[in-house]
Amino acid sequence: MTLIPRRAALGLPFLALAAPALAQTAAWPSRxxxxxxPYAPGGTTDVMARLVAERxxxxxxxPMVVENRPGAGATIGAAMVAQSEPDGLTLLMSNSGSHGVSPSLYPNLSYDPMRDFTHVALVVASPSVLVVTKNHPAQNLEQFIAHVRRAGEIDFAVSGIGSSSHLxxxxxxxxxxxxxxxVPYRGAGPAMTDTIAGVVPAMMDSLPSAAQHIVxxxxxxxxxxxxxxxxxxxDLPTLKESGVDVVNSAWFGISGPAGLPAPIVARLATAIREVLTDPSILTRFxxxxxxxxxxxxxxxxxxFVRSEIAGFAPIVRAAGIEAR
Known part of the structure; x- marks a missing residue:
């Protein structure tokens, strides 16, 4: 009979339990x-996700299959991923709404944007653009500033309360x-439609979403x-260079539930890095x-996510907004 050293024997139950998990990780993804x-199809988050998923x-x-789970400022889809198995088969297109703004905006948020997720990679950052109706008296930023200061106020359309464009x-x-x-709308599309029609005089929108309307x-x-x-x-100036101290971008990344195995995180991060250095997607982005x-x-x-949570908090407080 072969005797097994006591120290080795004590490790056998652990190895027996770990073996299936290790094999599953090695075979990832098996399907x-x-x-x-966490938004409806057609928006900037959806467009970016499909570009990345395809490659x-x-x-x-x-295959990487995009599934839209919109609602409650991106928190419904985010909560679903937070509650999923950490097997690398369910991931999230995390973003400034679901993970930057949500902790300050939702007092009863069902997930912790740090503790309940494994953050893998930032994919893209997209600035907001200030647009006005084509019949607006302001032709440039200087004229716009003078116009709104004379009025002392301005209404502008946003894709939703607490969105990056809103803040x-x-x-x-x-x-x-x-x-x-x-003036909140259920998405950037309806907001832009009313801006074009002159229902509201101005809009903050993500640049990818507004680009064709500008062109x-x-x-x-x-x-x-x-x-x-x-x-x-x-030729379009930044707010900052014109003396308006505002720099902000919507951002999108890939995250999984907490506890995502390190080998899966490493392989996924490497694959994302390869995708984002591909000349074809560089040109598209x-x-x-x-x-x-x-x-x-x-x-x-x-x-980065941790710093964005801290950065958005005072802005949400200053805006006096709270979602329930």
């Missing part, structure tokens, strides 16, 4: 991976010392909220956002 988008699937050896508008009002009234002249672009000018619209995708690691994305 299609679901990428949850990421072949690198993982399984950018709040910051703009704070910087200019005027009262801003956000075809349906609305007039005034300024972008990024730190530098857009490569697609190089720059065309949509005016900027290349950021370099990101699980560590840097985790730190």
């Amino acid at each position: 299609p991976v679901r990428l949850v988008v 990421l699937g072949p690198k993982l050896g399984q 950018t508008g709040v910051r703009l009002g704070m910087a200019l010392g005027i009262r801003v009234t956000a 075809n002249g349906s609305v007039r672009a005034i300024a972008v909220s990024s730190a530098t000018r857009s490569g697609r619209f190089p 720059e065309d949509l956002t005016g900027a290349p995708p950021p370099e990101s690691t699980p560590e840097s994305y985790t730190a």
Whole structure:
């Protein structure tokens, strides 16, 4: 009879329990991976997710299927992923709404954006753009500032309460010392429709969402909220360079539930990095956002999300908004 050393014997139950998990990790993904988008189809988050999923699937050896789970400021889809098994088969297109704004906006949020997730990579950051109706008296940012300061207030359309575009508008009002009234819509599409029709005089929208309307002249672009000018619209000034201290971008990344195994995180992060350095998607992202995708690691994305939560909190308080 072969005697097993006591120390080794004590380890056998652990190894027996760990073996299936290790084998599952090694075989990942064994079936299609679901990428949850916590917004309706057609918006910026959805567009970015589908661009990434289309190219990421072949690198993982399984299709990546986009599933839209909209509602409650992106928190419904996020909560679903937080509650899923950490097997790498359900991921989230995390974003500034679900993970930056939500902790301050929802007092009874069902998930913790840090504790309940494994953050893998930041995929893209997209600035907001201030647009006005084509018949608006302001032709540029300087004229717009003078116009709203004379009035002391402005109404602007937003894709939803607590959205990145909403909070950018709040910051703009704070910087200019005027009262801003956000007119919320169920998505950027309806908001843009009413802006084009002149129902509201101005809108804060993500640049990818508004780009075609700017190009075809349906609305007039005034300024972008990024730190530098857009490569697609190089003549469009930033708010910052015009003396308005507002820099803000909506951002989108890939996250999984807490406890995602380290080998899966590493493989997924590597595949995302390969996708984001592919010339074809670089061109597409720059065309949509005016900027290349950021370099990101699980560590840097985790730190980034934490900093965004802290940064959005005072803006939400200043806006006096709370969702229930």
